[in-house]
Amino acid sequence: MQLRRVQDSVHGLMEFGGMEAAVVDLASAAEVQRLRRVKQLGLNNLVFPAAEHSRFSHSLGAAHLAVRFSKQVGEAAEQVLGESNQVAPEDIRAMAIAALCHDLGHGPLSHMWEREVIGRSFDRDRWIQALGITDDDGLDHLDWHELATQGLLAWPEGDIFKRLERYEEGLAGRIGAILAGRYWLPYLPTLLRADIDVDRCDFVARDALHSGVEYGHFKLDWLISTITIGFHQEKPVIGFDRSKAFRAVEQFLIARRALYDTVYQHRTVRSAEGMFGLLLKRLRFLVEEATPPPFSNRAIARPIVRLFTEGVLGPADLIKLDDDSLWLMVHDIAAQKKGDKIVRDLARRLLARDLFKQVPIKPEDVRDLNSQDSARRADLEATLTKALECDNPKYYFHIDSHKLNLLEQGNGDGAAYDGCARFIRSDAEGRSSQLVRDTDLHTYGKKEEEERLFVPADALGPVKELFGVT
Amino acid sequence: MPNIATSIPAVDASFAQARGAINSQLSALSSCGEETSKGIDHLGVQTSAMLDALETERLPDAAAEIDALKGVVETLASHLCADWSDQCAAQAVFFVDGQLRKNPSSLHYVAENIGTWLSCHVNDPEKFNYCLQVSPPAGIAIESVLNAGAQKQVFIARWPEVTPHKVAFKRFHDPEGTESGDAFSHPLRGHHPNIIETFPLGNAGEEVFLVERLLSTTLRYGWNFRGIGEIVNLTRDIAHALSFVHSYNRIHGDVKLENIGFEDLYILLDFGLCRSEPIETCAWTPTGNVRALAPELLKGNANTSKSDVWALGSVAFAALTGRPPFFKPDEKQHGFVGTERDRVLEKLAKRAENPTWQRDNDRRLTAAVPELELRQLVREMLALEPERRPTARKVFERCNKCLTQFLRPVQTTVQAAPEEELKSLLYLQDSGGLALAGENQRIALGDAAKRIDASQLKEDIDRMRLSELRALIESL
Numbered sequence: 001m002q003l004r005r006v007q008d009s010v011h012g013l014m015e016f017g018g019m020e021a022a023v024v025d026l027a028s029a030a031e032v033q034r035l036r037r038v039k040q041l042g043l044n045n046l047v048f049p050a051a052e053h054s055r056f057s058h059s060l061g062a063a064h065l066a067v068r069f070s071k072q073v074g075e076a077a078e079q080v081l082g083e084s085n086q087v088a089p090e091d092i093r094a095m096a097i098a099a100l101c102h103d104l105g106h107g108p109l110s111h112m113w114e115r116e117v118i119g120r121s122f123d124r125d126r127w128i129q130a131l132g133i134t135d136d137d138g139l140d141h142l143d144w145h146e147l148a149t150q151g152l153l154a155w156p157e158g159d160i161f162k163r164l165e166r167y168e169e170g171l172a173g174r175i176g177a178i179l180a181g182r183y184w185l186p187y188l189p190t191l192l193r194a195d196i197d198v199d200r201c202d203f204v205a206r207d208a209l210h211s212g213v214e215y216g217h218f219k220l221d222w223l224i225s226t227i228t229i230g231f232h233q234e235k236p237v238i239g240f241d242r243s244k245a246f247r248a249v250e251q252f253l254i255a256r257r258a259l260y261d262t263v264y265q266h267r268t269v270r271s272a273e274g275m276f277g278l279l280l281k282r283l284r285f286l287v288e289e290a291t292p293p294p295f296s297n298r299a300i301a302r303p304i305v306r307l308f309t310e311g312v313l314g315p316a317d318l319i320k321l322d323d324d325s326l327w328l329m330v331h332d333i334a335a336q337k338k339g340d341k342i343v344r345d346l347a348r349r350l351l352a353r354d355l356f357k358q359v360p361i362k363p364e365d366v367r368d369l370n371s372q373d374s375a376r377r378a379d380l381e382a383t384l385t386k387a388l389e390c391d392n393p394k395y396y397f398h399i400d401s402h403k404l405n406l407l408e409q410g411n412g413d414g415a416a417y418d419g420c421a422r423f424i425r426s427d428a429e430g431r432s433s434q435l436v437r438d439t440d441l442h443t444y445g446k447k448e449e450e451e452r453l454f455v456p457a458d459a460l461g462p463v464k465e466l467f468g469v470t
Numbered sequence: 471m472p473n474i475a476t477s478i479p480a481v482d483a484s485f486a487q488a489r490g491a492i493n494s495q496l497s498a499l500s501s502c503g504e505e506t507s508k509g510i511d512h513l514g515v516q517t518s519a520m521l522d523a524l525e526t527e528r529l530p531d532a533a534a535e536i537d538a539l540k541g542v543v544e545t546l547a548s549h550l551c552a553d554w555s556d557q558c559a560a561q562a563v564f565f566v567d568g569q570l571r572k573n574p575s576s577l578h579y580v581a582e583n584i585g586t587w588l589s590c591h592v593n594d595p596e597k598f599n600y601c602l603q604v605s606p607p608a609g610i611a612i613e614s615v616l617n618a619g620a621q622k623q624v625f626i627a628r629w630p631e632v633t634p635h636k637v638a639f640k641r642f643h644d645p646e647g648t649e650s651g652d653a654f655s656h657p658l659r660g661h662h663p664n665i666i667e668t669f670p671l672g673n674a675g676e677e678v679f680l681v682e683r684l685l686s687t688t689l690r691y692g693w694n695f696r697g698i699g700e701i702v703n704l705t706r707d708i709a710h711a712l713s714f715v716h717s718y719n720r721i722h723g724d725v726k727l728e729n730i731g732f733e734d735l736y737i738l739l740d741f742g743l744c745r746s747e748p749i750e751t752c753a754w755t756p757t758g759n760v761r762a763l764a765p766e767l768l769k770g771n772a773n774t775s776k777s778d779v780w781a782l783g784s785v786a787f788a789a790l791t792g793r794p795p796f797f798k799p800d801e802k803q804h805g806f807v808g809t810e811r812d813r814v815l816e817k818l819a820k821r822a823e824n825p826t827w828q829r830d831n832d833r834r835l836t837a838a839v840p841e842l843e844l845r846q847l848v849r850e851m852l853a854l855e856p857e858r859r860p861t862a863r864k865v866f867e868r869c870n871k872c873l874t875q876f877l878r879p880v881q882t883t884v885q886a887a888p889e890e891e892l893k894s895l896l897y898l899q900d901s902g903g904l905a906l907a908g909e910n911q912r913i914a915l916g917d918a919a920k921r922i923d924a925s926q927l928k929e930d931i932d933r934m935r936l937s938e939l940r941a942l943i944e945s946l
Contacts, residue, residue, distance in 0.1 A: 022875035082894030084918045089879050090911075166840075167876065169696035170908060177906060184898065184907040235897060 006060060009053075010206045014064040019093040022167065023063045023100050027056075030159040030319065031104050031152050035059055037322035041207060042109040043272040044263060046353060048211035051263075055103050055110070061202040066099035067092055068224050069191045069198055073238060076229040080433070081236055091185060094171075098178040098189075099198050101160065105148025105318070108326040109276065116277025118144045123311065130312035131155075135173065138180055148318060150176050155315040187229065190238045194422060195407050196223070196252055204256050207263060215258030218251045230424030230433035237435050239422035246440070249421050253406050253444040265402050271356045271454040274398030279330070279346040282395055284308040286340055294339025301329050342395050349456070356398060356454035361467045366451040369399055383466045387459035398454040407445030419445030485525050488536045492517055495540075495547040499563070503556025509563035516570050517543065520577075538581035542566065545581075549588035561595035562588070569602050576605055583611055590614035601625065604641055606679065607671045612639060622742070626684060633683075634923075640680040642742075664711035666731065666739045685731035686917055688739070691804060693727050693789070696909050701789045702844065702876035706869035707736035708782050712862035716775040720744055723773065725781035726759045733917070735878075745773075760814055761794040761803050765854050768819035776856035779865065783851025787831070791838040795831045795852055796821040822854065843872040888926040895919055895939055904946065916943045 004016040004024035016023050026032065035055040044051040074087035107113030122144055128136050131151025139147060153176040155161050164172040174183070181189045191198050201220060208216020226245035229236050240249055263269075286293045287308040295301050303317040304326075313321075333339075334347035349355070369377045384393035407419050417437045421444075426433045455463045464470065496514050500507040517539060524532045546566060550559040566584075569576065580602065587601040590613060597615040600623055604612055609631050616624040616638060627639035669681045695701050708730060715722050715738075723743035731737045764780035767773055788794040796818050797803055806814050821827040831852065839845040847868050853859045860868065869877065895918065898904050907915060919940045927933050 018874050018879055019877060020875075025875045082891045084891065084894040084898060084915055090908075093875075165697065167697050168699045168908065171697065174906065174908065182902070182906060184903040184911060186898075186901040186903050235901065 006064075008057065008061055008064070010061055010202070010209055011064055014060065016064070016067070016096075019089045020067050020096050022093050023060070023067075023096045026097060026100060026160065026163055027060060029163050032056065032059065032100060032160065034319055034322055035103060035106070037324045038106055038108060038110060039323050040110070040203065041211070041263070042112050042269075042323075043276070044211060044266070044269050046272050046355070047266050047268045048213075048263065051207070051211045053206060053210045055106055058203055058206055059100050059103055061206060062099040062102060062198050063096045065198045065202050065224075066095045066191065069227060070095045070188070072224055072227050073188065073191065073229065076227070077236075080229050085185060085236065087185065087188065091183075091188060094174060094178060094183070095188060095191060095198075097164070097171075098175050098192060101149065101153060101175055102179055102192060102199055103145070103149070104152045104160070105145040105150070107145065107148070107318075108321050108323045109273070110145075112273040112276050113321075114144050116273060117280050117307075126312050127151075130310075130314050131318075132315065135176075138182060142180065146179065149179060151315050152318065153179075158315060158319075187236045187238055190422075194238075196240070196249060196421070200256065201252070204252065204259060207259055208255065211259075211263045213259070213262050215262060216255045218255045219248050223248045223252060228424055228433065230435050232435040237422075237424075239424035239435055241433075242423040242425040242436065242438065245423070249423075250441055253421070253441060256406055257404075257444065260404055265404075265450075267358045267452060267454075268355060270400040270402070270452065271358065271398065272350065274400055274454055275346055275350055275356055278395050278398060279333075279343060279350065280304070282340065282343045282346065286343065291340065294333055294336035294344055295329070296336065297328070297332050300325050300332070304329070342390070342392055346395065354457065357457050357460045359453045359455055359460065359463050359467060360469050361453060363449075363451045365467065366399055366453045369453065370451075379466055380463065383462050384455065384459050387462045388456060396456055396459065399451060400454065401449065401451040404448045405445065407441070408447075484533065484536065485521060488540055489518075489521060491540055492521075492543050495543045499543075499547045499550060499559075502550050502554065502559040505556045505560035506550065506563055509560045509567065513543075513563055513567045513570075516567050520570065520574060535577065538577045541581040542570075542577070542584055545585045545588065549585065549592075553589075553592045555593055558593045558595050562598055565595060565599040565602055573605065579605065579611075583613075586611075586613050604639075605673050605675060605677075606639060607673045610637075610639060610671070610681065627681070629681065636684045638682040638684045640682065641677070642679075662711060662714045664707045664735055664737055665714065666737050666741075668741065682739070685733045685737060685739075686920070687732040687913060689727040689730045689732065691727055695789050698790065698839070698841070698844065699876040700910070701786055702869060702873050703878055704730065704736045704789075705782065705786045705847075706866060706873075706877055708738055708785075709779075709862045709865035709869065711738040712775075712778050712782065713866050715744070716778070716862055720746055721773055721775055722778050724759065725778055725785065726762050727785060728759075730785075732913070734914070759804065760806060760811065760818065761788065761797070763815070763818065764856065765819070765822040766856055768815060768822055774856055775862065776859045779851050779859045779862055780856075782862070782865070783848055783859075786848050787835065787852060790844075790848065791834045796827055828854065841873075843868075847872075888922045889928070889932065891918065891922050892927065892932055892936055892939075895922075896935060899939060899942065904943065907946075912943065912946050916940075919943055 004021045006014045006016070006024065008014050033056070035058075038055045039045065039051075040053050040055050040058045041048075041051045070087060070092040074092065077085060077087050107117065124140075124147070127144070127147055128139070131148065131154070133139070133147070133150050133154050135154075139150060142150070152158055153161060153164075153172050161172045164175060177183060178189045179192065181193050183189045201223065204216050204218065205220060208214075223240070223245065226241045226248065227238060228241045230239050231237065283293055283304070287305055293301070293305070298305075303313060303320045306317055307313050330347045330350055333344055334351050336344055365376075368374055369380060371377065380397060381393040384396050385391065388396055390396060407421060417435075419442050420438050421441050423436050423438045424433045425436045425438075493514075496510050496517075499510050520539060521536070524535055529535070546563065550562060554562065566580075569580065583601070587598050591597040591601070597618070600615045600618055601612050604623075604625065606612055606627065610627050610629050612625045612627045613636070614626050616626050618624070622640050622642045625639040625641070627637050629637050666685070667683045671679050671681055673679070695704070708725065712722060712725070721744065722738065722741065723745060724740060725738070729738065729740040731739050762781035762784045764777040767777055784794050793799060793801075794803060832849065835845055835849060839848070847860075847865065850858070850860050851865060895915065898907075898915070904912075904915065919936070922936060924933050924936055927936065
């Protein structure tokens with residue numbers, strides 16, 4: 001039997017044998033190839049120069065882990081479940097394909113796009129309609145990029161849809177269902193939707209390696225070997241064997257927590273993302289005002305202009321969007337001699353890495369600025385107007401807020417306890433393993449929130465003065 | 471109706487009783503209608519004659535014989551009066567009468583099974599008669615007719631000493647005509663996962679039968695594979711079977727969808743035309759399959775193992791592109807007999823030699839199959855010159871090597887207690903998993919539900935839920 005091999009920076013040699021070879025086969029679909037042009041860490045390379053890896057490499061890595069996790073679950077199933085609940089090679093293949101496709105819907109620069117362009121309160125029903133999703137059962141809990149993934153998997157003209165349907169009629173729908181947490185083996189999709197899952201295991205290891213920080217290490221092999229099947233309200237669920245996995249799970253949570261502090265929420269990265277958001281906000285304003293935006297290459301900006309005029313995009317436009325096209329647009333805007341000053345200025349600053357700086361004030365002072373009619377906000381805008389000699393200061397400051405909870409996802413199958421890792425403990429005889437409420441790691445399950453204010457470097461002095469900090 | 475009780479004086483009480491019981495059942499039968507009443511007269515004479523014989527001979531097992539005879543008449547009466555029309559019932563009675571006259575020794579076997587036959591084939595006296603007429607080897611009980619063709623009849627039967635599952639029982643009208651010697655004694659039966667398990671058996675009357683495992687699914691003409699994954703699996707599995715057949719220097723000779731079954735794997739069936747290689751003449755069945763005839767056979771040349779490869783290639787080709795090679799869209803493809811068949815063969819032979827048609831095949835394949843490996847494989851299997859086609863072994867290896875993403879490995883199954891197994895299935899039902907299962911998974915789950923032995927379940931509620939579950943899976 002021929003193996004399909006891929007060399008990977010994180011997992012070494014990834015071998016896809018048997019039915020799993022489908023992963024390598026399907027990776028050449030246009031929608032998956034697009035992920036080569038979407039960076040896993042968006043703008044993080046402005047701070048960590050080697051963090052240039054793409055979502056494509058992450059997706060392949062996730063598919064590789066999906067195979068390893070599913071096989072381990074399959075072995076556990078042989079011990080405790082009946083013939084009809086066993087994991088077959090087709091199921092492993094389906095899980096691997098689902099992992100390969102799990103990030104298809106990510107927009108350019110990944111999280112920047114979702115946070116700054118789409119926004120948290122996007123119009124779900126309109127997007128579902130625009131993406132052509134017909135079976136919208138149980139999609140309420142999905143983020144925008146997950147919804148977009150569903151849309152791409154359900155798009156009859158799409159390359160990935162056609163390929164999957166050729167494999168097996170209805171396969172595209174089944175892959176979509178897995179990513180929404182539903183499968184004929186109901187316990188299996190948890191592998192893709194939990195606090196410690198295939199996706200997170202790959203990105204923690206990958207992002208740590210490529211950003212070069214030393215914090216992201218955890219014992220992946222051991223973690224995989226401790227995954228098992230237990231029961232929760234008499235139904236099979238997936239979790240980690242409490243007696244073997246405790247420290248490995250803790251180590252994983254520490255690794256992930258450290259990555260959030262040092263990489264994902266790095267202030268400079270957040271500043272750059274905020275500036276990109278302001279640039280696109282200004283662009284949206286120009287489109288809405290019917291002022292011709294300063295482009296020479298209209299084709300490259302067409303999907304974005306359409307998004308601003310219509311509010312939503314269909315799958316055909318979605319797959320045209322990637323980091324490259326966005327940066328090309330920024331270059332184009334920065335090179336213009338005429339047109340809106342603000343958008344040109346922001347583009348120029350981004351290209352020159354002339355990024356906004358954080359104002360060292362307390363989070364509660366930042367929270368104060370959120371309200372449009374707060375006096376503090378008016379003061380800030382006046383200071384910026386003066387310092388930058390601009391007439392529209394709202395495009396020159398960014399309030400970044402982020403939340404973090406490392407143990408919240410567990411509800412993929414409605415089984416996990418809030419704020420607890422998914423541990424399974426056997427009884428004294430080593431039989432009838434149960435999912436347990438284990439609060440030993442609950443510090444990782446606490447919700448954390450932080451807010452930060454960023455302004456241009458040339459206005460930092462006067463703003464600091466305004467807030468009375470030095 | 472002749473009065474049996476008065477025609478022969480009753481010496482023994484049990485004989486008198488039997489005559490009384492049979493008489494009353496026969497009169498009950500006459501309530502079916504006029505036609506049936508006429509038939510009963512004959513049956514009455516026959517039963518009476520049989521009783522007479524028993525009474526005269528005074529054999530030690532006479533009591534059992536009487537019971538059997540009584541049983542036959544009683545079962546006839548209860549089934550025919552309840553469910554059958556007068557005309558059909560009359561024919562059924564006629565057939566029973568005929569069978570008892572022709573072969574009185576089959577009485578016990580008939581008595582045991584007549585109830586099943588009558589309930590399986592209500593108002594279908596012809597099929598009932600097929601069941602009645604077979605005298606299977608000891609240990610096998612015919613349940614019903616699966617199909618009765620020009621050359622053979624196939625029955626569903628039980629063989630409890632050998633397997634708890636049902637089996638297909640084949641009876642050939644003309645064993646000589648099918649060169650039974652070769653077909654029945656081929657050394658291939660039951661030794662390969664992709665070949666149907668077959669057992670040749672004989673009865674006292676020196677008839678020869680074939681008993682086969684009865685598969686849950688047999689493919690049909692125009693089968694919808696729902697994606698190329700299954701087509702590749704079929705090609706691999708059947709090529710595996712053929713490579714085994716060919717390694718014994720034999721040719722299957724009739725590879726087509728109707729001769730392929732599915733149960734976890736695709737399984738090659740029907741070795742009725744299986745011969746030693748090479749065959750110089752074409753001994754095709756009168757209704758034979760023209761869709762899978764290799765060009766060399768159309769020209770009347772020898773049938774070799776490569777003709778089987780072509781046939782498999784044409785099955786894959788038709789499944790991938792919608793119709794077999796050398797056929798126009800919407801052209802009739804099967805069911806030809808006599809001179810019409812000769813004309814079709816002539817037409818196909820001409821097309822096979824025409825480069826336009828060869829290009830047409832190529833074009834259709836290119837349009838329908840973007841996967842390079844699969845396209846090349848099918849194209850090579852359909853090479854016009856037999857020597858350019860790959861061997862079945864090569865096809866099997868090529869699938870395994872280059873198309874693994876589609877191939878289901880052979881599974882070992884896990885056996886669990888019936889209660890555990892039922893629990894697993896109910897879990898899938900309760901959590902909505904059943905509704906999300908793919909086509910093949912549904913078949914597999916249906917099989918799993920069928921495998922659970924209801925009599926092994928302890929609780930009534932479990933038995934009830936099992937039957938509900940089976941109905942649900944059936945309805946999906």
